[in-house]
Amino acid sequence: xxxxxxxxxxxxxSGDRNKNIDLHFQSESALVDGLKSGDRRAFHCAINTFTPxxxxxxxxxxxxxxxxxxxxxxxxAVCRSIGEFESRSSLSTWLYRIATNKALNMLRQQSRxxxxxxxxxxxxxxxxWFGDDGQWTSPFPDAALPSPEESLSAEDLQxxxxxxxxxxxxxxxxxxxxxxxxxxxxxxxxxxxxxxxSNVRVLLHRGxxxxxHMIRTYQEDGTC
Amino acid sequence: xxxxxxxxxxxxxFIDGELGTVQKLAVLLHLxxxxxxxxFIRKMRVMLANLKTLRQETIPDPELLDRIFKKxxxxxxxxxxxxxxxxxxxxxxxxxADT
Numbered sequence: 001x002x003x004x005x006x007x008x009x010x011x012x013x014s015g016d017r018n019k020n021i022d023l024h025f026q027s028e029s030a031l032v033d034g035l036k037s038g039d040r041r042a043f044h045c046a047i048n049t050f051t052p053x054x055x056x057x058x059x060x061x062x063x064x065x066x067x068x069x070x071x072x073x074x075x076x077a078v079c080r081s082i083g084e085f086e087s088r089s090s091l092s093t094w095l096y097r098i099a100t101n102k103a104l105n106m107l108r109q110q111s112r113x114x115x116x117x118x119x120x121x122x123x124x125x126x127x128x129w130f131g132d133d134g135q136w137t138s139p140f141p142d143a144a145l146p147s148p149e150e151s152l153s154a155e156d157l158q159x160x161x162x163x164x165x166x167x168x169x170x171x172x173x174x175x176x177x178x179x180x181x182x183x184x185x186x187x188x189x190x191x192x193x194x195x196x197x198s199n200v201r202v203l204l205h206r207g208x209x210x211x212x213h214m215i216r217t218y219q220e221d222g223t224c
Numbered sequence: 225x226x227x228x229x230x231x232x233x234x235x236x237x238f239i240d241g242e243l244g245t246v247q248k249l250a251v252l253l254h255l256x257x258x259x260x261x262x263x264f265i266r267k268m269r270v271m272l273a274n275l276k277t278l279r280q281e282t283i284p285d286p287e288l289l290d291r292i293f294k295k296x297x298x299x300x301x302x303x304x305x306x307x308x309x310x311x312x313x314x315x316x317x318x319x320x321a322d323t
């Protein structure tokens with residue numbers, strides 16, 4: 001059983017509870033201090049604030065079924081290791097790193113093969129777009145894609161992107177989510193996934209090309 | 225002279241602004257002459273912009289929060305759902321979308 005820090009009950013009266021919480025955790029350092037000292041209100045605030053993003057990230061990586069377990073394990077790990085957090089990154093980055101690791105572990109347990117090796121050794125994505133001379137044999141249609149602003153209402157495209165992200169091989173999916181959706185740096189992604197930058201770039205390229213292939217089909221006949 | 229397949233292979237670094245000057249000029253020269261690759265790069269830019277809009281939150285089931293509080297030995301009434309805390313370093317309450 002992990003040894004959890006002793007959590008201290010709030011010292012303020014319940015009537016002033018929310019007011020005092022606002023006053024206490026207006027900065028990240030105050031929140032981190034609260035977490036490190038085992039302040040229950042700090043844990044409540046952090047859990048209420050960050051769980052929605054952690055849950056969304058986990059769902060994308062491991063699917064709906066395992067996401068809640070990933071989030072629970074993440075908070076257990078935070079409770080165990082908050083004392084080691086040195087504020088070299090933001091608290092949210094640290095939390096997402098833990099959640100990503102937990103999700104990756106879950107994927108590893110579900111897979112018989114080592115995930116990364118099998119995906120990197122896989123052949124290049126064959127799009128069928130080019131001939132032997134390296135020229136387009138089947139160029140993209142000229143139809144316009146919705147701009148990001150328009151696509152906010154174009155739920156079909158978003159659903160289609162979601163569906164195809166889910167179909168990507170696990171590590172390819174994680175790289176694409178972390179880089180293109182969560183806007184993490186290559187350094188951060190390499191650290192979390194314990195991959196070289198060249199491997200991360202290969203996996204990202206393959207993931208993006210698969211999505212481009214999907215978009216092409218979507219544009220040509222409206223199917224997803 | 226770059227071929228079209230070379231353009232798609234370098235598309236990530238080109239769009240992310242990571243190509244060196246010479247490589248970038250070679251890509252730009254190709255794009256100026258090849259409408260098919262120009263169209264591909266444009267669509268890829270739009271796709272990447274669309275991916276950014278997928279960054280979102282999932283409202284957790286209250287039971288999940290209860291389970292987490294219980295595992296951490298936190299009484300459920302320590303604070304309410306309206307409890308806010310900031311990790312932005314600014315004075316205003318934390319916006320979850322900014323995290």
